[in-house]
Amino acid sequence: MVNVHAKISCQLSVETIDHLALVSACFVSARESAQMSKIAQQSSTPGIRVIHTQAHASGLQQVPQLVPAGPGGGGKAVPPSKQSKKSSPMDRNSDEYRQRRERNNMAVKKSRLKSKQKAQDTLQRVNQLKEENERLEAKIKLLTKELSVLKDLFLEHAHNLADNVQPTSTENTTATSDSAGQ
Amino acid sequence: MVNVHAKISCQLSVETIDHLALVSACFVSARESAQMSKIAQQSSTPGIRVIHTQAHASGLQQVPQLVPAGPGGGGKAVPPSKQSKKSSPMDRNSDEYRQRRERNNMAVKKSRLKSKQKAQDTLQRVNQLKEENERLEAKIKLLTKELSVLKDLFLEHAHNLADNVQPTSTENTTATSDSAGQ
DNA sequence: CATGATTGCGCAATCT
DNA sequence: GAGATTGCGCAATCAT
Numbered sequence: 001m002v003n004v005h006a007k008i009s010c011q012l013s014v015e016t017i018d019h020l021a022l023v024s025a026c027f028v029s030a031r032e033s034a035q036m037s038k039i040a041q042q043s044s045t046p047g048i049r050v051i052h053t054q055a056h057a058s059g060l061q062q063v064p065q066l067v068p069a070g071p072g073g074g075g076k077a078v079p080p081s082k083q084s085k086k087s088s089p090m091d092r093n094s095d096e097y098r099q100r101r102e103r104n105n106m107a108v109k110k111s112r113l114k115s116k117q118k119a120q121d122t123l124q125r126v127n128q129l130k131e132e133n134e135r136l137e138a139k140i141k142l143l144t145k146e147l148s149v150l151k152d153l154f155l156e157h158a159h160n161l162a163d164n165v166q167p168t169s170t171e172n173t174t175a176t177s178d179s180a181g182q
Numbered sequence: 183m184v185n186v187h188a189k190i191s192c193q194l195s196v197e198t199i200d201h202l203a204l205v206s207a208c209f210v211s212a213r214e215s216a217q218m219s220k221i222a223q224q225s226s227t228p229g230i231r232v233i234h235t236q237a238h239a240s241g242l243q244q245v246p247q248l249v250p251a252g253p254g255g256g257g258k259a260v261p262p263s264k265q266s267k268k269s270s271p272m273d274r275n276s277d278e279y280r281q282r283r284e285r286n287n288m289a290v291k292k293s294r295l296k297s298k299q300k301a302q303d304t305l306q307r308v309n310q311l312k313e314e315n316e317r318l319e320a321k322i323k324l325l326t327k328e329l330s331v332l333k334d335l336f337l338e339h340a341h342n343l344a345d346n347v348q349p350t351s352t353e354n355t356t357a358t359s360d361s362a363g364q
Numbered sequence: 365c366a367t368g369a370t371t372g373c374g375c376a377a378t379c380t
Numbered sequence: 381g382a383g384a385t386t387g388c389g390c391a392a393t394c395a396t
Binding site for chain 3: 106107
Binding site for chain 2: 372373374375376
């Protein structure tokens with residue numbers, strides 16, 4: 001059955017949520033309404049959803065959980081029967097819990113920062129590469145031009161050579177025009 | 183209801199139950215009479231953060247709210263708590279609210295997906311550019327080589343020409359040494 | 365087994 | 381005013 005539950009949560013589309021909530025509410029109350037302390041909602045609001053802040057001292061808070069399934073899609077086929085994962089429910093009041101949460105929050109923050117940083121770096125890398133690319137492209141253009149000029153030159157000379165074995169002086173003129181271009 | 187509860191709980195795994203319970207608790211309390219508790223925050227941060235938790239997969243969750251509702255109570259340092267923001271505090275029960283939340287959840291999901299996609303694209307772009315870069319670099323190498331060859335060829339010819347034209351020899355030697363290299 | 369790092373998710377405040 | 385973004389906390393999971 002647990003599985004079922006999990007499954008549902010996975011699919012969870014919006015609507016389901018509500019439903020669940022209600023259901024759970026029922027349970028809770030049944031279970032122990034005694035222990036929770038809660039929070040009122042606001043005055044005027046009739047609300048029903050509470051909050052939890054944490055606290056060690058006074059209240060308890062509550063949190064939901066419904067097992068989700070794997071992220072990627074796969075989903076787990078619900079473990080056979082592993083309900084006994086932790087015998088202790090880990091009170092949300094406990095210092096232990098609070099401490100862990102807080103540490104996790106830090107870790108999360110850190111991780112996200114890192115991630116963000118990385119993304120930015122990647123973006124920067126793109127620009128870098130783009131620049132480099134332009135540079136290279138320009139260089140290629142230049143080289144190409146140079147090459148073309150040289151080739152022309154070469155051809156001309158070859159020509160001359162072939163044509164007149166003995167160029168009195170004509171050839172020189174060509175020689176002068178080489179590099180330049182832009 | 184109770185029955186249901188019992189039944190279900192049995193079926194459910196331990197943890198789940200717990201979670202549900204908690205969650206529901208929230209609701210319940212709110213629903214029934216909520217009282218709140220808390221706010222103790224922790225030391226360093228004054229803020230008072232309330233937190234809202236939410237329910238995970240399923241969607242339930244609770245949220246905080248600290249409204250000073252009370253007549254007397256209130257004083258918390260909570261931030262601006264402005265309940266008057268909108269005449270209607272927007273109950274979390276309201277359909278209206280739920281609907282909005284849901285829409286927002288969708289939007290969030292969408293946005294995140296998009297963001298992730300973008301990041302991936304950027305990464306891909308990097309690879310693309312890197313490849314392009316290599317290509318260009320290779321081309322440059324090639325062109326450079328070609329150019330060098332051609333230059334050499336050219337020089338050689340020039341040499342020959344010079345030689346042939348004027349076999350005298352003395353002056354020619356100087357001419358040969360020039361460009362070359364890169 | 366515990367702990368930090370990641371990741372998906374919902375809430376709420378803002379931005380557009 | 382509605383969707384898009386963003387910061388934040390929770391919890392599950394991964395990786396050590």
